[in-house]
Amino acid sequence: MTLIMATPSEQDVREYVLSVVRAARDASSVVARADTAVKDRVLRSLAQAIRSRSAEVAAANGRDLAKARAAGMEPALLDRLALDAETIDQMARGVEDVARLPDPVGTVSEMRPMPSGIRVGRMRVPLGVIAIIYESRPNVTIDAAALCIKSGNATVLRGGSEAIESNRLLASLCADALQRQGLPRSAVQLIESTDRAAVGHLITLPEYVDIVVPRGGRGLIERLMRESRVPMIKHLDGVCHVYIDEGADPAKAIRIADNAKTQRYGTCNTMETLLVARAIAPEVLPPLAALYAAKQVELRVCSETRRILTARGVSGLKDATEEDWRTEYLAPILSIATVAGLDEAIAHINRHGSRHTDAIVTENYERAMRFLREVDSASVMVNASTRFADGFEYGLGAEIGISNDKLHARGPVGLEGLTSQKFIVLGNGEVRT
């Protein structure tokens, strides 16, 4: 006789997810009112635990890696899954950094007296329960939990099944640290069911989950967008542009267009399309083409760009298709269009871009101001590399993700994006007449 492990029924998975999010809801009101000092002690104690138990973390991660290798996982994904002494220490330092950030919760702003006699202001408060849905990278477990603890939210984490051993241990370190300071363990919980249906439940329980933050590839995000009944802070595409205006300093233009494309190829704030004003194209395109050629960046160009570069003896160019203008390559590929000037550049960006990050290079004040105002993206830059679009570079301290949405939070989302503001009214017995 063979023992057969029963797969959990659809009903069991739902009950399990419900029990987790209910516990999170209960915990959320406790962490919401926790003092800054208590939350910071939790974080410092968590950092210490990550360090003192790094061998165990590495061992759990080793088990995940062994399974993944046996299952034939690609090297790039194995790389994202792997934790070593250095990345484990980085997690600990990240948690300590979050502990040092100012606590947004309870901040009162804009307190003003009104003609009726009442005083009206706004107080920052946590959102409540935040579900984080992510793939591969186990460090997200710690990064996300730290930001949620500091911002007074309860977290429900759903990592990839390939990282389950690492995530389970890391989440338990968070729960232990909460408990040591008298806060509920269930303020940080990991969904341990690797059943895909668990995610489906998590994103359709708006009574218990206030916000979903997905971190992963386009496939994951699109699926969640279709199915989620809970608001999301999400990041879909990074089709970022640099526009070199005719008023650009050529040296700055070349430096920025180089850095924005080649500093890292796989990040969402990497430039995917370069736009160049006709008047300056003959001056900046040839040196840029040489630069990109030296770094083996494939160029997909419009007909005018081809004409300009071919005249200078540049070869190996491909023709850009309509599809190229809206593609996030995440690879050493760049599309280039020569445009008449600012109007055409802005129109191109607002039409084909993904509202992520776009930069103009110019010394012309009026065009810089118009670009800033009229480009409808989460981050709009003058004379800086798109690669700066990042929570650390923006001084947010850390980020839970980058939002392409317009409501609530745009661009890198730090602690403040995990809170909202309620109105508070201080009176002295006033009534309305």
Add this chain to the structure above:
Amino acid sequence: MTLIMATPSEQDVREYVLSVVRAARDASSVVARADTAVKDRVLRSLAQAIRSRSAEVAAANGRDLAKARAAGMEPALLDRLALDAETIDQMARGVEDVARLPDPVGTVSEMRPMPSGIRVGRMRVPLGVIAIIYESRPNVTIDAAALCIKSGNATVLRGGSEAIESNRLLASLCADALQRQGLPRSAVQLIESTDRAAVGHLITLPEYVDIVVPRGGRGLIERLMRESRVPMIKHLDGVCHVYIDEGADPAKAIRIADNAKTQRYGTCNTMETLLVARAIAPEVLPPLAALYAAKQVELRVCSETRRILTARGVSGLKDATEEDWRTEYLAPILSIATVAGLDEAIAHINRHGSRHTDAIVTENYERAMRFLREVDSASVMVNASTRFADGFEYGLGAEIGISNDKLHARGPVGLEGLTSQKFIVLGNGEVRT
């Protein structure tokens, strides 16, 4: 032979709504970059047109009213539909008030230098295309259009079929005023199809509509919540509480509990449940019961409240059921519970309330601060009537609605709630290393 009017097919309605929202999307980028002075001229010119053409407005409204009366509409609804010289002038004044408000668009805040050399700040920008879905009251057409114009958004208005003649004329006045200042007429459009399917399309086109603001009864909102694929700024219920703490000044407590319930019965910020601390109940409940009795307010009470009031000879009390604690009466009915103290009051509010507006009456500093922090509602008050929860009373100038949601905007939503913030980065050729 009889002529048969073809009812528009489902496909026709969809095509029509698509043409409207596409035109709105195109117009949105034009109004987004309109100067404050131009937008204010549109508004002042609109106000003038409302006044100079008030006879036409009244006539169109008269046709709506005649049809509604013939169809047997209830007097309360007829009342909401009716415009007279006074309400028409009120609309004009409302538009002038919006013209006088500061323009949020383009405001840059928190500009700070970063260690990399870049400067990072946030710029307020319009949301884009806002769909307003409302019932009966034709003045919403003007109020909403004015707020959207000032905040640089394009608007798509979908009023009730009963107000179609009034709304059509009012929307055309908006379009005329936009055109006179060189802005696109399609920045304010009315969905003229009274087909219910039109709403279904409007709320499922996130490519063209950035946000939906429903204004109407619970039935409308619940339907939209189920079907909308577009984020909403919505207001569901107003189950508002006043908690009279044992540290309350009895005179203030009585004045506030009277005003919060009886100043107006039908508004969302009217108190529906009164909570009284056991220690002060015998002192404040009897005079309040007398006050409410004089105004024919029906009382639905917990057993302890009944005991206290019956001992003082109060009769005519009803027993509150579990259902009462979560009911928005919008009527001269009040539920009353006697509670042990602050903890029980906060637990009751967070459990049964609708996160709208809740007030404590107390002279105790610590309990006032705890109530402010721990009650998870859009507006939390100390020693003031819940009736103050209102855009005008909060100094927002006007409101498009009141939000019970936690993301983006909580409580009264004014011009700022119709905008979001993007990051702007000012550099001098910086690249990331």
